[in-house]
Amino acid sequence: MTHPxxxxxxxxxxxxxxxxxxxxxLIITGDRIGARMAGPAIRVWSMAxxxxxxxxxxxxxxxAIERTADAFELHHVRETDDAAMSVHERxxxxxxxxxxxxxxxxxxxxxxxxxxxxxxxxxxxxxxEQNKHLDATRWNEEVTKAVSLLNEQxxxxxxxxxxxxxxxxxxxxxxxxxxxxxxxxxxxxxxxxSFVRIVPFGLPSGPASQTRHGLKGTVxxxxxxxKVLIWGGGIYDWFDPVTLxxxxxxxxxxxxxxxxxxxxxxxxxxxxxxxxxxxxxxxTSDELGLTDRNVFFNENWVDYDDRINYLLDxxxxxxxxxxxxxxxxxxxxxxxxxxxxxxxIITTDGDGFADLVRERGLGRVVPPADPDALADAIVDxxxxxxxxxxxxxxxxxxxxxFTWERVLAPLREFCEAPAVAPDRAAxxxxxxxxxxxxxxxxxxxxxRRDAALVxxxxxxxxxxxxxxxxRGRRERQSG
Numbered sequence: 001m002t003h004p005x006x007x008x009x010x011x012x013x014x015x016x017x018x019x020x021x022x023x024x025x026l027i028i029t030g031d032r033i034g035a036r037m038a039g040p041a042i043r044v045w046s047m048a049x050x051x052x053x054x055x056x057x058x059x060x061x062x063x064a065i066e067r068t069a070d071a072f073e074l075h076h077v078r079e080t081d082d083a084a085m086s087v088h089e090r091x092x093x094x095x096x097x098x099x100x101x102x103x104x105x106x107x108x109x110x111x112x113x114x115x116x117x118x119x120x121x122x123x124x125x126x127x128x129e130q131n132k133h134l135d136a137t138r139w140n141e142e143v144t145k146a147v148s149l150l151n152e153q154x155x156x157x158x159x160x161x162x163x164x165x166x167x168x169x170x171x172x173x174x175x176x177x178x179x180x181x182x183x184x185x186x187x188x189x190x191x192x193x194s195f196v197r198i199v200p201f202g203l204p205s206g207p208a209s210q211t212r213h214g215l216k217g218t219v220x221x222x223x224x225x226x227k228v229l230i231w232g233g234g235i236y237d238w239f240d241p242v243t244l245x246x247x248x249x250x251x252x253x254x255x256x257x258x259x260x261x262x263x264x265x266x267x268x269x270x271x272x273x274x275x276x277x278x279x280x281x282x283x284t285s286d287e288l289g290l291t292d293r294n295v296f297f298n299e300n301w302v303d304y305d306d307r308i309n310y311l312l313d314x315x316x317x318x319x320x321x322x323x324x325x326x327x328x329x330x331x332x333x334x335x336x337x338x339x340x341x342x343x344x345i346i347t348t349d350g351d352g353f354a355d356l357v358r359e360r361g362l363g364r365v366v367p368p369a370d371p372d373a374l375a376d377a378i379v380d381x382x383x384x385x386x387x388x389x390x391x392x393x394x395x396x397x398x399x400x401x402f403t404w405e406r407v408l409a410p411l412r413e414f415c416e417a418p419a420v421a422p423d424r425a426a427x428x429x430x431x432x433x434x435x436x437x438x439x440x441x442x443x444x445x446x447x448r449r450d451a452a453l454v455x456x457x458x459x460x461x462x463x464x465x466x467x468x469x470x471r472g473r474r475e476r477q478s479g
Contacts, residue, residue: 034066214310233334
């Protein structure tokens with residue numbers, strides 16, 4: 001395939017000139033858009049497909065564009081080429097950003113267009129786990145950088161996206177600390193559901209169909225009649241695949257036909273560093289004599305459109321993790337694929353998806369770091385026919401709630417009628433007044449601060465307000 005050059009329009013939208021009333025939506029990502037895509041790119045692609053039904057859409061990646069689309073435009077812009085990005089910024093009415101877009105492109109950071117910040121991935125919490133193996137200084141630096149990037153978005157965006165009610169609570173707390181929970185935004189929507197919109201990861205609306213066998217009878221060591229557990233995503237430091245490998249080793253002594261397949265051991269993007277937990281997992285599997293016998297690591301990232309051929313060769317989907325802060329606010333995106341493929345789910349307790357599995361009967365939820373409980377759950381899910389049938393029936397009802405069309409509806413509706421956040425729509429004089437008050441409140445207590453407050457009250461309410469404030473202060477002190 002010939003890869004597009006930076007700034008090149010891969011496929012101009014057929015609607016680009018058709019209807020000037022349609023909102024023009026720019027979606028920016030630092031992930032590769034191609035046959036192999038990680039979660040952020042899959043989300044961007046799905047957003048573009050859904051939003052393009054009623055808006056004109058451009059997707060811009062500073063990583064790479066390696067595929068085409070019929071309904072929206074695709075562009076590649078080098079991360080050093082802000083002039084090229086500024087062309088897209090001028091075109092857009094709404095800009096959807098992920099990750100470090102503000103930091104990479106000055107034209108996006110200073111835009112006056114309506115901005116949507118996609119915060120479905122609380123990456124500052126991931127940094128706590130991913131970099132805990134570094135020395136204290138570097139660990140702190142990585143977390144501080146992530147927080148700084150998030151604060152830029154929290155202070156600027158007009159609308160925010162999150163993946164769950166737990167995340168909505170997280171981001172409302174952060175927005176409150178950033179001063180974005182204020183009388184103006186409260187008056188517009190006291191629930192803040194329109195300010196911080198719940199837009200989970202989704203799954204295809206059509207039925208899953210297999211075109212070839214990806215695992216059974218295809219992977220050396222996995223037979224047509226084996227019982228296969230599939231790990232559908234990457235092996236990252238915030239997961240606990242080591243406990244899973246130990247549990248499979250225990251099960252295999254009684255059921256040698258049980259096989260565990262890690263669909264993506266190493267990331268296809270060389271810019272993503274190999275996680276320490278991957279080495280620990282492989283070493284544990286080797287030490288237990290399980291590698292290529294009961295545990296299989298796929299060295300190559302599975303193509304996005306081919307993943308269903310692996311999923312439909314599995315008998316259950318599995319995801320295990322320790323319990324820490326990242327777990328509490330995570331949304332395990334690849335578990336949606338398990339729903340799509342109608343796979344009973346085995347997962348560790350502690351995150352929002354575990355709540356869904358437990359409450360809706362989608363499989364088994366186990367305590368963290370407990371290989372014996374995990375081994376029992378594996379046997380139950382693979383060999384209890386009644387449990388499997390019940391879980392699959394429950395999955396058939398739940399998965400309709402997570403189709404991309406349904407979960408992206410709040411974003412599509414915003415893009416169809418975008419609006420500047422009420423506090424950003426305030427007049428320049430109102431903003432200066434707020435900034436002035438913030439500055440005074442941050443001053444040390446004393447005569448200088450008292451004098452500044454008196455002058456502020458005189459400017460904003462005249463002599464009467466200044467006198468009332470002074471009287472109230474004296475009454476509090478005397479009381």
